[in-house]
Amino acid sequence: MWPICELYSAGLLVYAVAALAGLAAHFRKKNAAWVAAWLCCASLIAAALEFCASAGTLLAGAEFNWTLDSGIPFVHYGVRLDPLSAFFNLGLSLLAGCVAVYSVGYLKHGVAQQRPGLFCCFFNLMLLALTLVFTASNIVFFLIAWELVVVTSYFLVVTDHESVEARQGGSLYMLMSRGGTGMLYIGFLLLGTVAGSMEFQALHGVGARLSPGLGAAAFLLLFFGFGVKAGIIPLHIWLPAAHPVAPSNVSALMSGIVIKTGIYGMARVFFDFYPDLPVWAGMLVLLAGVISALLGVLYALMEHDLKRLLAYHSIENIGIILMGFGSALLFRSFGHPQLAALALVAGLFHTLNHGIFKCLLFLGAGSVMQGAGTRNMEQMGGLIRRMPWTALFFLIGAIAISGLPPLNGFVSEWFTYQGLLAGFGATATLTRIAFPIAGALLALTAALAAACFVKAFGIAFLALPRSQNAERASEAPLSMKTGMAGLALACVVLGLGATWFVPIFASITQQAFGVQITGQLVAGSGLLLTAGSVHNGSVSPLVLALALVALGVVPLALWFALGRRSKRTAGPAWDCGLPGLTSANEYTATAFSKPLRMIFGAIFRPRREIQAEFDVSPYYPKAIHFESEIEPTFETHFYQPLWEGFLALTARMRKIQTGSIHAYLAYIFVTLILLLLFGVRG
Amino acid sequence: MIEKIFAIVVQVALVLLLSPLVTGFNRAFKARVQTRRGPSLIQPYWDLYKLLRKGMVIPETASWIFTATPFVLFVTTLLASLLIPTVSASAPMSLFGGVLAVVYLLALGRFFLALGGLDTGGSFGGLGSSREMTISAIAEPALMLAVFTVAIGAGSTNLSTVAQSALGQSWRFLAPSQMLAFAALFIVLIAETGRIPVDNPATHLELTMIHEAMILEYSGPYLALIEWAAAIKQLVLMTILVNVFFPFGLATDWSAGAVLFSLVLFIAKLLLLSVVVAVVEVSNAKMRLFRVPELLAIGFVLGALALVSTFLFQG
Numbered sequence: 001m002w003p004i005c006e007l008y009s010a011g012l013l014v015y016a017v018a019a020l021a022g023l024a025a026h027f028r029k030k031n032a033a034w035v036a037a038w039l040c041c042a043s044l045i046a047a048a049l050e051f052c053a054s055a056g057t058l059l060a061g062a063e064f065n066w067t068l069d070s071g072i073p074f075v076h077y078g079v080r081l082d083p084l085s086a087f088f089n090l091g092l093s094l095l096a097g098c099v100a101v102y103s104v105g106y107l108k109h110g111v112a113q114q115r116p117g118l119f120c121c122f123f124n125l126m127l128l129a130l131t132l133v134f135t136a137s138n139i140v141f142f143l144i145a146w147e148l149v150v151v152t153s154y155f156l157v158v159t160d161h162e163s164v165e166a167r168q169g170g171s172l173y174m175l176m177s178r179g180g181t182g183m184l185y186i187g188f189l190l191l192g193t194v195a196g197s198m199e200f201q202a203l204h205g206v207g208a209r210l211s212p213g214l215g216a217a218a219f220l221l222l223f224f225g226f227g228v229k230a231g232i233i234p235l236h237i238w239l240p241a242a243h244p245v246a247p248s249n250v251s252a253l254m255s256g257i258v259i260k261t262g263i264y265g266m267a268r269v270f271f272d273f274y275p276d277l278p279v280w281a282g283m284l285v286l287l288a289g290v291i292s293a294l295l296g297v298l299y300a301l302m303e304h305d306l307k308r309l310l311a312y313h314s315i316e317n318i319g320i321i322l323m324g325f326g327s328a329l330l331f332r333s334f335g336h337p338q339l340a341a342l343a344l345v346a347g348l349f350h351t352l353n354h355g356i357f358k359c360l361l362f363l364g365a366g367s368v369m370q371g372a373g374t375r376n377m378e379q380m381g382g383l384i385r386r387m388p389w390t391a392l393f394f395l396i397g398a399i400a401i402s403g404l405p406p407l408n409g410f411v412s413e414w415f416t417y418q419g420l421l422a423g424f425g426a427t428a429t430l431t432r433i434a435f436p437i438a439g440a441l442l443a444l445t446a447a448l449a450a451a452c453f454v455k456a457f458g459i460a461f462l463a464l465p466r467s468q469n470a471e472r473a474s475e476a477p478l479s480m481k482t483g484m485a486g487l488a489l490a491c492v493v494l495g496l497g498a499t500w501f502v503p504i505f506a507s508i509t510q511q512a513f514g515v516q517i518t519g520q521l522v523a524g525s526g527l528l529l530t531a532g533s534v535h536n537g538s539v540s541p542l543v544l545a546l547a548l549v550a551l552g553v554v555p556l557a558l559w560f561a562l563g564r565r566s567k568r569t570a571g572p573a574w575d576c577g578l579p580g581l582t583s584a585n586e587y588t589a590t591a592f593s594k595p596l597r598m599i600f601g602a603i604f605r606p607r608r609e610i611q612a613e614f615d616v617s618p619y620y621p622k623a624i625h626f627e628s629e630i631e632p633t634f635e636t637h638f639y640q641p642l643w644e645g646f647l648a649l650t651a652r653m654r655k656i657q658t659g660s661i662h663a664y665l666a667y668i669f670v671t672l673i674l675l676l677l678f679g680v681r682g
Numbered sequence: 683m684i685e686k687i688f689a690i691v692v693q694v695a696l697v698l699l700l701s702p703l704v705t706g707f708n709r710a711f712k713a714r715v716q717t718r719r720g721p722s723l724i725q726p727y728w729d730l731y732k733l734l735r736k737g738m739v740i741p742e743t744a745s746w747i748f749t750a751t752p753f754v755l756f757v758t759t760l761l762a763s764l765l766i767p768t769v770s771a772s773a774p775m776s777l778f779g780g781v782l783a784v785v786y787l788l789a790l791g792r793f794f795l796a797l798g799g800l801d802t803g804g805s806f807g808g809l810g811s812s813r814e815m816t817i818s819a820i821a822e823p824a825l826m827l828a829v830f831t832v833a834i835g836a837g838s839t840n841l842s843t844v845a846q847s848a849l850g851q852s853w854r855f856l857a858p859s860q861m862l863a864f865a866a867l868f869i870v871l872i873a874e875t876g877r878i879p880v881d882n883p884a885t886h887l888e889l890t891m892i893h894e895a896m897i898l899e900y901s902g903p904y905l906a907l908i909e910w911a912a913a914i915k916q917l918v919l920m921t922i923l924v925n926v927f928f929p930f931g932l933a934t935d936w937s938a939g940a941v942l943f944s945l946v947l948f949i950a951k952l953l954l955l956s957v958v959v960a961v962v963e964v965s966n967a968k969m970r971l972f973r974v975p976e977l978l979a980i981g982f983v984l985g986a987l988a989l990v991s992t993f994l995f996q997g
Contacts, residue, residue: 384745404790405783417782417839424834424992436830436989440982443785443826444819450793451815458800458811464743528777537839540778544761544787547775551757554694555907558734563903567737573744573802573899581743587800587808595816599975 004056004064008081008135011049011093015128018042019121026117033108036116040103043124047097050089050131057086058504065137080137080200083507084272088134088264091352094490095256095359096127102363102483103249105476109370111160112247119159119247126152126253133261139188139198143181146261150177153258157246166245173242176235180228184265187221190214191273200272207274215274219281222269223288230262232322233292234634236315240299243314244307244375248366251307255314256359263321263351270329271344271512279333279431286326290438293319293445298603301452301596302630304377304589306365309456310358313401316445317354320416321347323438327419332513334427341509341517342422342532346415348505353408353494357400360487364394367480368460371473377589379467380460386473391461393484398453400491403446406541406548408494411529413446414539418531448596455592464583496542499526590628597630605631689774690764697763701913702726704920704952712960726913730906738902743803751798752900752907758791759911763918765841767925769944771849771932772842780839781829784922785822788874788915792818795908799896810895813971817880817892820978821873827985828866831859831992832926841926848929855927858995862988864927869981871923871959873974875916878963880974917952924951 018039025035057064067078081089103123106112112119129152132145158170192198194214195206207215224235231239239259243251270277270285296315303309324347331340365375367390372380384391400407420442423435465471475481494501499522506518523530523538530538575581597606608628612621656667706726713720740748762784764775779787796815799807829839835854836844848854855861873880876893885891897908925932931947933940969977 382743384747399790399793402789402793403786404793405779405786410786414782421830421833421839424830425837430993433989433993436827436834437986439830440823440826440985443822447789447815447819447822450789451796451819454793454796454800454811454815458797458808462745462747462797462801463803524777531839534777535838535840535843537780537782537833538777539780539783543775543778544783547761547764547778548757551694551760552753554698554760555753555756558906559903562731562734563906566735566902569737569739570742571739573741573804574806575804581803583803585805586803587805587812592808592812595812595971596819598972599816599820 004053004060004062004081005066007049007053007056008064008079011046011053012128012131014042014046014049015124015131018046019124019128022117022119022121022124024117026115026121028117032115032117033113036107036120037104039117039120039124040100040107043100043103043120043127044097046124046127047093047100050093051097053081054086054090054093057081058083058090058507067137075140075198076138077141078137078199079132079135079141081135083511084264084267085135087348087352087504087508088260089131091260091355092127092130092134092257095253095355095487098483098486098490099249099252099256099359099363100483101486102252102366102480105479106247106249106366106370108477110247112249115159119156122152122155123250126156126258130257130261134264137200139192139200139203142200143184143188146181146184149258149261150174150181153250153254156250157242157254159247159250160245163245169238169241169245173238176228176238180225180235183221183225183228187218187225187269190218190221200268203273205273205275208276212278216278216281219269219274219277223266223281223285226262226265226269227288228262230259230266230318230322231292231315232288232318233295233315234638236292236296237635237639239314240303240308240311243311243362244305248307248362248369251310252359252362252366255311255362256355259314259318260351260355263318263325266322266325267344267348270325276333277329279330282326282329282333283431283434284326285322285329286434286438289319289322289324289326290441291319292316292322294441294448295603297445297448297452298596298600301448301455301593302604304459305375306368306377306380306456306460307362307375309377309452310361310365313361313449313452314354314358316449317350317358317401320413320442320445321350321354323442324348324350324416324419327423327435327438330423330431331419331426336426337513337515338517338520338532339419339422339426341513341515342415342521343419344509344512345502345505345517345521346412346419348508349415349502350409350412353400353412353491356487356490356494357397357407357409360393360397360484360491361401363480363484363487364390364397367476367484368394368473370476372467373469373473374467377456377459380470381466381583381586382462382464382470383473384461386470387461387475389481390476390484391457393481393488394461395457396488396491398457400495402450402453404450406495406545407491408498409491411495411498411539411541413442414529415531416442418537422531422536451596452593455589459587459589459592463586464581466583466586496545498541499529502529603633605633607631686774689770693764693768693774694760696768697760697914697917698910700949700952701910701917702730704917704956705913707953708956708960711957712964715960715964726909730910733901733906733909734903736902738900738904741802741804741899744801744899747794747797748801748899749904751794751801752904752911754794755791756907756911756914758787759914759918762787763914763921766918766921767842767845767929767932768921769933769941769948770936771846771929771934776840776842781833781841781844781922782839784841784918785825785829788918789818791911791915795896798900799898802899804899806895806898810892810898813892814896817873817974817978820975821870821981824866824978824981824985825870825874827982827989828863828870831863831985831988834989834992835859841922845925845929845932846934848926849932849934857991859988859992860927862984862991864923866981866984866988867919867923868958869977869984871919872962873978873981874919875912877959879966879969880977882968920952920955921948924948924955 129148136142160166300312328343400409403409403413420439528538611625767773796811799811836847881892933944
């Protein structure tokens with residue numbers, strides 16, 4: 001038996017102490033950098049403790065509950081580690097540990113270096129708050145932890161507060177989060193009122209007791225409220241604004257796990273609080289998933305800012321996760337708990353996998369930014385020679401996120417496909433057509449993601465350096481490489497060892513649908529992953545990987561038989577007869593994505609401007625100025641009018657804001673009287 | 683276990699030997715239709731032999747990705763071919779990955795090939811990579827819809843199971859859903875193997891090529907591996923077409939008569955499909971790059987119709 005409670009509390013304690021120590025170091029100002037390095041180690045220890053606690057909960061299937069009364073009605077400081085919480089906490093602690101190791105080296109350079117103590121304070125505080133979000137067992141406590149995550153991550157995002165871009169990104173994040181949290185308050189209050197309690201345990205299955213109208217309203221509020229955090233389209237606009245401006249270790253956690261709090265909230269609401277949802281709800285989630293996945297990857301393709309590109313990919317992957325969740329909801333309403341469990345496993349597995357590879361990619365982007373000093377891919381190039389390890393880890397992340405075998409991204413996408421395929425037989429209505437169509441669009445998404453990462457890796461790391469900074473780039477220090485190596489290893493292990501990992505979902509599907517499907521998902525003495533049964537389809541990433549290595553015999557044999565004596569010479573690449581190949585000959589990121597920009601022109605509405613300067617004849621230009629941009633559809637057509645309307649409204653509101661303290665006292669008095677009257681009458 | 687390994691070795695040998703023949707037949711037949719003499723049927727074998735013995739020039743700008751690419755491409759394509767039934771109705775490794783694994787293994791090879799194109803630093807590599815990734819991405823939904831239709835019909839994504847279930851109902855290819863799915867997959871075959879009207883494998887005209895632009899810097903044994911991988915990929919896609927939709931004669935046991943009959947029939951089916959591809963090639967002009975999405979959109983619509991007709995006619 002694992003000492004789960006002790007491990008869990010010790011982890012929280014270490015986070016809290018490290019946060020306080022960071023604050024102290026900030027005010028003492030002496031040796032702050034040195035202290036910061038040790039505080040990162042403290043985060044690593046805390047993460048390791050939390051990891052053990054979560055793993056123990058999942059393996060033993062045991063729950064642990066602990067409450068502290070606050071003296072205020074309805075409010076308890078309650079925590080509970082049930083399988084769902086433990087799964088998310090497991091992901092959090094895995095990422096937190098790797099990012100902590102990475103941060104030791106990362107904090108020595110860049111903006112965070114100016115105030116390392118304060119940075120570590122917020123860093124640990126955010127990890128503490130995230131742990132609490134995943135484990136809170138009470139609505140009020142959950143929302144307190146939720147707000148704490150928003151505040152701490154806001155401060156981390158604006159670490160570089162002297163840059164306007166960072167401040168704006170941070171503000172947008174704050175504003176969107178406020179809106180989302182507002183919806184959560186109302187949604188949770190609706191559920192809590194009917195249940196008569198704020199405890200999560202009392203809310204289990206409460207959805208059935210709500211009237212259909214109220215149930216739908218609460219569902220929509222909670223879905224969109226959590227959707228803001230998760231970044232579903234059209235609520236995504238804060239992601240590409242806030243993620244790139246944050247220090248890279250923060251972006252890694254933001255994309256890896258902070259947005260997953262939204263996914264956790266949805267899982268909690270959809271599968272714990274609602275015992276059943278109407279078909280339209282599942283369709284809505286599936287549709288949101290498809291749209292987010294497809295538009296996310298399309299916008300990512302158009303980016304040449306490496307971190308914005310990664311931020312858009314987070315939207316894409318949230319979409320893939322929601323495809324799993326949506327089909328799970330639909331299967332449950334069609335009365336197929338087994339299929340629902342398969343789809344839920346797909347969604348949750350992809351949640352963890354995306355956390356890992358996205359974290360890895362953001363850390364890689366951080367090393368590149370420190371090495372080459374830019375986020376713009378058009379100024380990188382050739383980094384594979386100067387930063388070989390970073391390049392290797394980034395390549396592993398790129399293969400994993402493109403869903404290519406045998407890494408972890410392939411496994412969870414495979415489960416998602418199988419869930420969607422099985423959906424065709426789940427119902428006799430026309431709804432069944434939606435599943436394969438969603439599957440085909442998932443295939444398009446995955447193929448576009450592969451194209452996007454060929455672009456990201458190829459332009460940033462391969463060929464010739466495109467700027468002097470890229471030429472002078474240097475490899476990241478050991479601690480940063482170690483952090484990335486841990487995550488890259490996790491990508492490989494979760495891919496090849498998926499059959500050993502999948503059983504941990506047993507207790508989660510048991511909790512959600514009362515079925516343990518994982519026994520059927522693994523067959524062939526632990527070698528095969530199946531889609532419910534071997535007949536439906538099976539795959540074995542491990543055997544495929546081994547076979548790839550074994551088949552290497554064939555080209556090697558050919559080589560030894562015939563090509564052994566062939567000469568290898570190095571020579572220049574074909575430069576079209578121009579004198580020497582320079583970086584100006586190379587394909588750029590903008591050029592690479594041009595065919596797709598034209599094919600999906602209806603979505604992008606691209607605009608370009610070419611101005612040629614010439615002396616005598618227009619056929620011999622001296623310089624050409626090229627500008628190309630795509631229309632930010634949601635920003636211009638949805639948020640811009642919304643913002644203008646909001647400003648107009650506030651202009652009217654200003655009439656009652658006289659600035660006189662007497663007026664305000666009168667407002668308060670009137671409000672109080674009205675409330676009292678309302679209370680007496682009620 | 684020994685039998686399994688034997689089956690794998692046999693299939694590897696079959697695929698390696700047969701794939702250049704299909705390419706050679708396609709070229710020879712096209713030449714005949716165009717009233718040219720054309721190359722001999724076994725010219726591709728000579729080409730591979732020659733390339734494997736030649737020296738090679740590695741661009742100075744290239745990294746280890748450039749070197750790794752031919753091997754990764756060759757191995758992934760070869761592994762994909764082990765997941766599909768060729769002569770026997772049960773593919774040697776089909777338990778370890780179904781049609782999704784085939785699609786994604788090919789995608790892994792393509793991922794590295796596109797990186798290899800970008801690695802040299804020249805303009806053509808990037809041009810080819812960009813176009814290849816674009817066309818394969820927009821071909822993907824049509825491919826998946828057709829594949830889903832077949833998988834739903836058989837209740838499995840395992841290609842051996844699919845072929846065996848089709849074997850039981852020899853006239854199933856006449857069902858509208860199967861015919862539509864076949865048409866969709868045929869369009870994907872044209873696009874994925876770089877045939878006219880999408881790409882022209884014979885051209886080295888800089889602005890029209892896709893696949894050839896990507897591998898412009900490869901030479902000698904590396905080029906041989908890439909060319910061979912391309913031939914195997916073509917064989918893989920064609921085999922899916924012929925054996926999933928027209929599985930007559932697939933050997934269900936290992937008796938000599940059944941295997942021989944199946945082998946002859948398999949080669950005949952491949953050559954017949956190759957004739958169809960060649961006829962499409964000689965009777966069309968190459969499309970502009972930006973017309974290709976329209977062709978693939980037709981494939982997507984056909985795939986969607988295949989699904990709808992599955993819904994309508996199979997209940």
